[in-house]
Amino acid sequence: MDQKPTVWLNNRIIPWEDATVHVLSHGMSRGSGIFDVFGIHPHEGHVYAFRMDKHLERLENTLRLLDMELKYSMEEIKEAVCKLTRENKSGRGMVKIMGFWAEEAIVNLVLDAKLDVAIFPVPQAIYMPNGHHDSITACFSKWRKLHPETIPVQAKACANYLNGYLMRKDAMQRGFDLGLNVGTDGFVAEGSVESVFIVKDGVIKTPPLGRILASVTRDSILRVAENEGMSVQETHLEKEDIYTADEMFTCHTGIKVEPVRRFEDRDLPAPGPVTAKLASLMDNVITFKDDRYSDWFQKLY
Numbered sequence: 278m279d280q281k282p283t284v285w286l287n288n289r290i291i292p293w294e295d296a297t298v299h300v301l302s303h304g305m306s307r308g309s310g311i312f313d314v315f316g317i318h319p320h321e322g323h324v325y326a327f328r329m330d331k332h333l334e335r336l337e338n339t340l341r342l343l344d345m346e347l348k349y350s351m352e353e354i355k356e357a358v359c360k361l362t363r364e365n366k367s368g369r370g371m372v373k374i375m376g377f378w379a380e381e382a383i384v385n386l387v388l389d390a391k392l393d394v395a396i397f398p399v400p401q402a403i404y405m406p407n408g409h410h411d412s413i414t415a416c417f418s419k420w421r422k423l424h425p426e427t428i429p430v431q432a433k434a435c436a437n438y439l440n441g442y443l444m445r446k447d448a449m450q451r452g453f454d455l456g457l458n459v460g461t462d463g464f465v466a467e468g469s470v471e472s473v474f475i476v477k478d479g480v481i482k483t484p485p486l487g488r489i490l491a492s493v494t495r496d497s498i499l500r501v502a503e504n505e506g507m508s509v510q511e512t513h514l515e516k517e518d519i520y521t522a523d524e525m526f527t528c529h530t531g532i533k534v535e536p537v538r539r540f541e542d543r544d545l546p547a548p549g550p551v552t553a554k555l556a557s558l559m560d561n562v563i564t565f566k567d568d569r570y571s572d573w574f575q576k577l578y
């Protein structure tokens with residue numbers, strides 16, 4: 278990508294390269310940054326955000342869980358997203374909103390200041406430079422999901438992604454695309470940046486909320502499946518449930534339904550029939566072919 282988009286930083290629009298902080302900033306040296314990411318989709322000459330309100334609700338929840346406050350209101354952030362994507366003529370991609378303390382934190386651990394805010398339009402060419410694979414391989418990670426009493430796992434906090442980094446690295450070193458972790462309660466949790474679903478005897482199953490991130494894609498898939506009359510269960514999954522699944526897929530904002538073709542040493546149909554149906558239903562949603570979900574899109578420009 279030659280020309281990077283401009284960035285909204287504390288109410289100023291600046292070049293991508295200038296969106297920097299000091300190495301000793303609290304965000305960097307204490308790992309206190311927070312963020313959220315949602316998809317943006319072009320349609321008939323306009324560009325729409327996918328479930329922006331739900332993502333901003335999650336951002337508010339992150340702030341509450343960490344007792345932090347942004348310098349800007351959610352309304353101001355929405356306006357900034359519209360302005361920034363319009364000015365960049367952003368097409369298909371994502372918008373990433375970051376909250377962080379740019380203040381140096383050599384001694385201070387707790388700061389009173391409100392968080393700085395940066396907003397980045399991220400074109401698909403940046404986050405998916407090699408295109409999209411049809412299916413992936415996955416394994417169990419040796420790293421457990423963080424316990425929610427150590428750090429709130431429902432907060433989209435940068436620090437939580439050190440766990441995600443370790444999981445992904447461990448999986449890649451073993452020759453898999455990604456790893457899934459298990460909580461300290463012994464139940465399957467999620468991937469580094471994705472939720473997990475299995476299909477067993479025609480029932481779509483996914484771990485319940487509480488010890489995983491409240492993925493907006495996960496929620497969308499559950500609602501689309503239910504509206505279609507498909508059988509859905511939010512339920513604790515044992516490792517054995519994963520080993521004996523008929524089908525399996527992961528999901529996140531970037532890729533709505535990503536079939537798993539091999540889990541550990543076991544091959545799976547990818548996509549299996551239920552996964553294929555869900556992928557096609559979700560594809561209809563994000564390509565504006567299913568009017569039932571038109572209120573999931575907010576026009577940006």
Ligand SMILES: Cc1ncc(COP(=O)(O)O)c(C=O)c1O
Pocket residue numbers: 467468469470471472490491492493494495528529530531
């Ligand atoms: C740990 C984790 N789980 C699940 C997801 C999927 O969430 P969403 O569908 O909102 O992108 C993410 C996304 O970044 C994540 O980091």
